[in-house]
Amino acid sequence: MFIARCPHCRSVDFRGVGLRNWLERMARVLLAPYRCSLCGRHFFLFRWAAPAEGTA
Numbered sequence: 001m002f003i004a005r006c007p008h009c010r011s012v013d014f015r016g017v018g019l020r021n022w023l024e025r026m027a028r029v030l031l032a033p034y035r036c037s038l039c040g041r042h043f044f045l046f047r048w049a050a051p052a053e054g055t056a
């Protein structure tokens with residue numbers, strides 16, 4: 001079973017972040033933006049693999 005993790009440090013402690021520009025709004029159709037609470041890096045997860053926003 002797939003578990004969403006930070007691609008940089010493998011932490012599962014991350015949360016959804018707001019969209020900063022048009023590119024992210026376009027990407028949001030397929031991808032959801034997150035920021036890792038452990039290493040602080042931003043990354044994207046495919047929407048079907050990402051936890052629901054507000055629950056991560």
Ligand SMILES: [Zn+2]
Nearest residue numbers: 006009036039
């Ligand atoms: Zn991380």
